[in-house]
Amino acid sequence: MQHKHIETLAEQFENAGPYEILNWAGETYGERLAIVTSFQITGIVTLHMMQRIAPRTPVLTLDTELLFPETQDLIKDLERRFQLDLRRVKPRQTPRQQARDYGDRLWERNPDRCCHIRKTIPLRDALAGFGAWVAGLRRDQTAGRANTPVLSHDSRSGLVKIAPFANWSEDRVWAYIHEHNLPFNKLHRAGYPSIGCWPCTKARVSNGDGRSGRWANRSKTECGIHIPLIEERASEVMRA
Numbered sequence: 001m002q003h004k005h006i007e008t009l010a011e012q013f014e015n016a017g018p019y020e021i022l023n024w025a026g027e028t029y030g031e032r033l034a035i036v037t038s039f040q041i042t043g044i045v046t047l048h049m050m051q052r053i054a055p056r057t058p059v060l061t062l063d064t065e066l067l068f069p070e071t072q073d074l075i076k077d078l079e080r081r082f083q084l085d086l087r088r089v090k091p092r093q094t095p096r097q098q099a100r101d102y103g104d105r106l107w108e109r110n111p112d113r114c115c116h117i118r119k120t121i122p123l124r125d126a127l128a129g130f131g132a133w134v135a136g137l138r139r140d141q142t143a144g145r146a147n148t149p150v151l152s153h154d155s156r157s158g159l160v161k162i163a164p165f166a167n168w169s170e171d172r173v174w175a176y177i178h179e180h181n182l183p184f185n186k187l188h189r190a191g192y193p194s195i196g197c198w199p200c201t202k203a204r205v206s207n208g209d210g211r212s213g214r215w216a217n218r219s220k221t222e223c224g225i226h227i228p229l230i231e232e233r234a235s236e237v238m239r240a
C-alpha cells in the first residue's frame with residue numbers, strides 16, 4: 001500500500017471505532033494480518049474484538065524470557081479462552097547466552113541494546129511475510145505516543161501498522177474489560193500500570209503516566225519496536 005494511500009485512510013479512520021478498523025484490517029489483509037501484543041489491557045480488548053472478526057488471526061507476543069509469572073499466567077489463560085493462534089517470538093539468545101556475550105544485566109547498562117536483541121530484532125524477523133500488524137498503542141499513554149496515527153507505514157518491518165485504539169482512553173479500555181468480564185494481569189492490582197520484562201518494570205511512579213513504571217528513572221520510554229528506524233539510527237543503540 002502506497003504511503004499516500006495510508007495517510008488518506010488514516011485520516012478517514014480518525015472518527016472510526018476500533019471494531020470498524022479491525023474489521024477493515026481483517027477484510028483487507030486476511031491471512032497476512034498479525035496482532036502483536038504484550039497482553040496489556042488494550043491488547044486484551046483487541047483479542048476480544050477479533051474473536052468476532054477473524055479469530056484465527058495469528059497473535060505474536062515477544063517472549064523475552066524475562067516476563068513476570070503473572071504475565072505468563074495471563075497469556076496461558078487467554079490462549080485457552082480464545083483458542084488463539086499464539087506465536088511466542090523469542091530472541092536468538094537465551095538470557096544466559098546474552099550474559100555470556102554482553103555481560104550480566106545488560107538491561108541495567110544498555111537497555112536499548114538489550115531491547116534490540118530481545119524485542120526489536122525478533123519482531124522484525126517474525127513479521128516477515130505479513131502485510132500488516134495491529135498494535136495496542138494509545139495516544140493517552142505517553143507524550144511520545146500523543147500523535148500516534150491509526151494507520152502508518154512501519155519502517156522496521158515495511159508493513160502497514162494499525163493502531164485501532166489510538167483514540168481510546170485508558171478508562172474506556174478498562175470499562176470494556178469490566179463490561180465483558182475479561183481477565184487482566186494481576187500486577188495491575190499491585191499498582192503496575194504497564195507490564196513488561198521484570199527487570200525493567202516497577203509500580204507506577206507518583207504523578208507518572210500510564211507507562212511510568214517502565215524503565216523507571218531513565219529517559220527511555222519505548223523498547224524500540226514503535227520507534228522509526230531513522231530515529232534509532234541516530235540513537236546510541238548501535239554504539240554499545
Ligand code: SF4
Nearest residue numbers: 107111114115197200
Ligand atoms: S525491557 Fe528490559 S529486560 Fe526486557 S528486553 Fe528491554 S531492556 Fe531487556
